[in-house]
Amino acid sequence: MTKPVASGTASVEKEPSMQAQKELLAGYFAGLARAREERRPVVYTFVPGNLVELMTAFDVAPVYPEVNALQSAMRQRSSGFIREAERSGHSEDVCSYVKCDLGMLAKGNVGPTGESIPPPDLLLLSFTGCFTFMKWFELLREEYKCEVAMLHVPYVGDGVVTDAMRAYVVEQLQREVIPKLEKVTGRRLDLDRLRELLVRSRRAEEDLAAVFRAARHRPSPIDAYFGGVYYIGPIFTSFRGSEDACRYYAQLRGEVEARMAAGHGPITPDGTLTEEKYRLVIEGPPNWTSFRDFWKIFYDEGAVAVASTYTQVGGSYERGFRHDPSRPLESLADYCLSCYTNLPLPQRSQILADMVRDYEADGFVIHSVKSCNSFSAGQLHMLREVERLTGVPGGFIESDLVDARYYGQANIKNRVESYLQMLGARRADASLRAPVAAVADRPRYHLPVVTP
Amino acid sequence: MTSPMTTPAAPAQTVDELVEELEARFDDLDLGRIRAWKAAAPGRIAVGCLPVFAPREVIWAAGALPVFVRGGGDRIETIRGDAFYQSYICHLPRSTLELGLLGHLDALDGLIFPNTCDVVRNLSGVWQGTFPQHFVRFIDPPQSAEPASAAAYLHHELTAMYRDLCARTGREPAPDHLVRAIGEYGEAMRAATELSDARRARPWDLPIDEVYLLRRAADQLPPLEWAALCRAYLAAAYRRGNKPEDRVRVCLVGAFCEQPPRPLLRAAEKAGCYVVDDDLTVGVEPGGPAPDLAVDGDPMAAIVHAWLRATRPSAVRFDEHASAGRALVARVHACGADGVLFAAPSFCDPALLDQPRLTRVLDAEGIPYTAFKYAENTGQFQAIREQAGTFADSVKLWGTA
């Protein structure tokens, strides 16, 4: 029985960047626990529209409730939190990230690593790419009784980012966000410092984009979805603009380019993938409660994600976005406007189709999650659109972000395997014999004579 | 202040005749009346508006008729519209697409999608790909608390929309049209206020179902026509002289986008309630002070500031001052309601995420409430009848739920 992953290794190889990433994350949560004591104001915000350079310029400690939720889920703690939130009156229908966060709060705000998450001094509501963010922070404001800075980032509904949209965002930065940060920190914005941070952001973004582009190689040295969620961690959160991030991404890029040169496949939890059978583009966020099992369904079949859209929610670096220190506020505005989930569906379909072509994918899979209407509402339409644009069939699977009740392993495995076999059958079609004459509808027992 | 508007007098009709006409209009899925309106003069176009908010004055000023599209309700079977959406998403986009696929929206020249929530937002993109015969515009009404930037942005967006629509109707994008539109919608708003005042004062003469049909008619009638119709209805309804019944007065909250089916509204009343206030047709109702030309001079600025000064909180609008709960309590008191019925569509993030915040405030004030979910094509009302009935009974008996 051949398996595409090199098995039998007692301990899976870990590249240095993996260790570095783990340390960064651990350091981040440890730092958060110390924020109060170090008198660093705490600001909660979201990954899409994450104005980390601005926050770092003010030396605040950023908290990302989405990240808390997904980290809780990966540690199997989200179900309890969600139950708690539903017990206190929240509907089963609503976003499980929100419920996970409220439940965690209700149970003492002990974060995913067991350290406490400090309460916010300011809720920086980057309203981009997701309507539910607004309701989330309205609820948190109730709990914490603190200030909210609303940054309304217009949806690019008509397909074009206009000067008026950009100006609107910049004006809000100038008149609402920055003043509130100044108030909470007691300092003025240091524009030079902001520019410095943006310079470093650019460097890291350049390296990350190279990492993702490496997947164009055959075989791909990375998994751009399951592996990708680890790569985007630092840059989507508190580290973008820092020296740590620059080091990390330089290191990561080096490793990936080395793997590419050596013709290695991606590292999976069960070892290096030795046989790349299916190259896929994946749309939609992953499931976090069964992340490993979910990934395994793919690599057990030799399927590698060569590109994904989830890795663009906090910035479309692979597609060319870079922060621009020469026009800091405008650049921050452009960054917020261009996050993947702030884009209209026709553009998202086109992005998927382009990736299928540019990364020479055999197919694409849409993972639709119950909680996230922003990603999910209309994905079936996108499925048909991308099929039309590429001529390649799409697969469709469903689960949820952090609510384990909505993840069915057998169900997803069945659909993924069926889809991959579908791709395989079509690929092998050339080797099929000519179609056999139809099995006619005859009564069962009229068969040709058999000589004994 | 503008000169008094001449409202065309409607012929004196009985309530039944009026309601019959309202029902016919409601059931006219194919928008035949819109077609007739368009045919009556050259250059007229009809622009569909998705819930919740639409810049009606701007559309009307351009010579286009704003037509609210609130889904197919329980009036159509949604099959192909369902193909675009998996589970866990509300029913509104499905039936709206079905209406489009069945050709029922062919009378419209285009659609405007506001940023109500992610579902409506994304629907704009789905629509673009699916109905090339419609022009599609997206508008993102400002959520920003910062008034100057919000005003500038909205002014810019509405001006662009006005010019675009005028290019389609062949009208000059002059301020005069905006001034007249403001006046006409002002008149309609006044009539709407008279209607809600009347409903609160004498709900026994104005059943929720009839009032609802009348307000749905506002979705597609020119403002002055609707104002006249509204007043005709009021006059006729007053003539009824029904006896007040011992029912509990309630505010209906949460059903502002995907609409509950009419039998649900009837069931709630039959179970022992008077629905004296609701947010069913927010968007064609006064949400705050009307555009005030005396203050703002420039009509577009007046429209922008009316939006920014809107006082009625909405689940789809950032609750800048954390006042939604207090505002609900104030509403309850203002209409002499005994309690609140929360009715949210399944999977509606805005309505459902708002509820716990609102119920907390109601609890603190000792205002009873009950909550249920629905879909626009719900067919079974037994459970809701029971729930509303139990609620009404316990409020009557104990003043609490």
Next chain:
Amino acid sequence: MKLHLGVDLGSTTSKAVLVDADERVVGRGITNTRANYDVAVEIARREALTDARLAQAVTLLGADAGSVTEAFWITADLLRLEALRRICRGAASALPGEGPRLAPAVDVILARIVDEAGSLFSAAARGRGSFFRDIVGARFHALAEEASTRAGLDFELVLGVYDRAILEAENQVIDAPFLDIFVAAVDRVGLEGARKDGAVAAGRAAARVELELVGFVGTGYGRARLPFPRDCIRSEILCHGLGAHAMLPRTRTVLDIGGQDTKAIQVDERGLVTSFQMNDRCAAGCGRYLGYIADELSLGLHELGPLALRSKRPSKITSTCTVFAGTEIRDLMSVGEKREDVLSGLHRAIITRAMSLLARSGGVFDELTFTGGVARNPAAVAALHEMVAAHYGPRVINVHHDSIYTGALGAALFAHRGVPADDLPDAKECHGCSA
């Protein structure tokens, strides 16, 4: 002869199909055993092989083919009944107290069933898709009621003996040699003289044919573990699509409503799947739903469709949730809705859900083939015709009476074609099964 085997483990039944080198179906087997999957596969496989061998024999029998075939299966069932009798005797005797009194009573009942075997296990019964356990169970139930009343026995205890024994009995491997059963069948029919000699000779020849399994593919819905070597498993969606297309070559869309899931599959002109959608997270709108309805109304499953067809005005049902099925029906009937109208509404609701799934999978193209247990329900078929026409225009809709074998047929065809999913070894190397 070289044969390829396809096995489909469904949620309620397990099917096996054998095809020859020309991809003709030579034998089929089916069981609804509730035992574990290994046993289910084994039973289905054996029946398919027996079926193939029997087919070899009866081709030469001309006019007697039908009667000998029917008699063969009756004889096989009689052997199983004998096993059941034996096991029942043991079970009854082992019961403390009442046991000795029960044993003869149970035996009398079973003896009656043996006498009625000819009609109970007739070709007509098999054609209706009735299984051994269900046929015997229903008859035992009725006879047990009579017997209990007459003999003053506890009905529940009598039934209990049967319940204990049937699981073992239905899974018994009937070891009697093919030829023995065949000759007994010939005798049962009462053939004489030259006709009998010819028949027996045909039976001997068939018994000597070597049925060699050279390929095997198994399929079945999403279980964590299917009892087949990993390399012999194909997706049930692909098998279903290919099988439906093989039965009805102009098929382009397949709708399968099974016991607990629904599938909408699009296939191309070669029977290869191009797109699919599944509703498999809850049983709403599937066969099990109809089972609940039947229970709720105290009707047989097969009575639902005909009754629903009598309706002139279907009730409006919006939910197909099995949890609320009972409540919804009771509510409607309590406000005066007629049973047939409620049923008609329920059938429409099931088909509405199926239509949504079809729409999501890409639509309904000519021709639509409707498979699965629910496809045997005439009201469901009627509703499907109506709704497809209303939403897509005229389409040919096929319902094949053998559609329960669709998945197994597709699996067998995949086995024959030896199409490598990229990790399947060359089919000739598969020695995992023996006849």
